[in-house]
Amino acid sequence: MCFHEGVGKKYVCVSFDDFDVANFDDPRALRGALNIGKSKSAADIDVISKYKSSAAKYYFHRTRLDILAFLSSKSSFLRYNITPERWLEMRFPKDGKARRDTVRKSFLAMCRPGDALVNLDSSWLPLHERTFSAAKEKGVICYTLVYDLIPILLPQTTHGMMPLIFHKWLANSVDYTSKYLCISNATKKDLQDFLTKYGFEREVEVLSLVQQGIDKKISPTALGPMSTRVNKDAYPWLYEVAEISDDVRNVATVPYVLCAGTIEARKNVWRIAQSWQRLLQEGNYDLPRLVFAGRKGWHIEAFENFLKGSGNLDGWIQVVEAPSDAELAFLYRNCKFSIMASLYEGWGLPVGEALSYGKTAVVANNSSLPEVGGEYVEYCDAASIESIAAACRRLIRDPQRLEELENSISTAKMRNWEEVCSDLLNILGLSDEFVG
DSSP states (O other): OEEEETTTTEEEEOOGGGSOGGGGGOHHHHHHHTTOSOOOOOSOOGGGGGGTTOHHHHHHHHHHHHHHHHTTOHHHHHTTTOOHHHHHHHHSOOOOOOSSOOOOEEHHHHOOTTOEEEEOSOOOSHHHHHHHHHHHHTTOEEEEEEOOOHHHHOGGGSOTTHHHHHHHHHHHHTTTOSEEEESSHHHHHHHHHHHHHTTOOOEEEEOOOOOOOSGGGSOOOOOOTTGGGSOTTTOHHHHHHTTSOHHHHHHTTSOEEEEESOBSGGGTHHHHHHHHHHHHHTTOTTOOEEEEEEOBOSSOHHHHHHHHHHHHHHTTEEEEESOOHHHHHHHHHHOSOEEEOOSOOSSOHHHHHHHHTTOOEEEESSTTHHHHHTTSSEEEOTTOHHHHHHHHHHHHHOHHHHHHHHHHHHTOOOOOHHHHHHHHHHHHTOGGGGOO
16 A cells, blocks of 8 residues: 655555554544554534534533543433443544554555556645656556546636646656556546547556445444434334434435535536426425535535525525535435436446435436446436426326336346456456455
């Protein structure tokens, strides 16, 4: 495993033998195993989040509960459905530990001609170019993964100088890249067009991503003392909802449709919101609520002005900003269907995530999205508010169509991360070495 470390940004490598690969499942534990950064106490504790609007109240109650936890005052925490021990775990989380101290070595000192360097991360900075160019000079075979060409093809949806920075990086990456990997056939086509227009020749392979939920990313948490007494089979809804935050719990008070992902212009959030207004104007008063779940991104002034001016479309639209993995999984499991009417995607993980929970989606018929949605979703034209509304209308008004798609999903074989890994090993010609 290779990464640029510290202030000097030296490119180092760590042997897999030096730490427990189980740490891959938990970023905090992996960081601890690699001795990257320092542990940070939990900055936001859900049980006292209602005090966040007042810093004085928040820190007062946090300090009070710290003291009570150290005194093991169980009664003080019962109202929050946690134990003093659980409070201390949340307040002072511990990073995972390596089986032994990790030894960092200089990559350029360790690499040998014929070694493969697979760059799966974003690498737009000049220091990346210098490192990978130096690796190629030493005879290393460099593979570069390209997720999408959004800054080049849709520069109006990005920020500042990013389009030109990305363009510079992609053009320069040809100097050290032996083979490109792309996360979809659509991205492969876009990259091949780019290379052709600039007179470059490089082989491009597709490494498709997944149609898999996020449950595996969620670290299990200890149930609170009151939750353990709930009969899950007898009262499954109580069991699922009771420990979800109030903001997310409120979503489930009425049927809803989920639009998950960064809330930004490229995700077409303004048109999606407008399509909901169109459906309401038709007299669809049994319409599900439209829920946007994600962190806020670029160029959403029109979207925010629409929500503000219409009172979140009289409450028919709700925004859940930056949900946790557990909250997002809850939202997927309980939605009517999802929407991803983006202007462009390199893959479209939210579509695959919805499918993994047995939910269909309204999906834009562009870029890579049909590769993810296949025959299991309802398609629309992302540039047309009426087309988005029509696709949603079909799923809302025709329960038989919705059920038909859900039945197809239930018998489908969804792509998982193990298959992605297997395909990567095949591209590298290493599959035989990892059998079993």
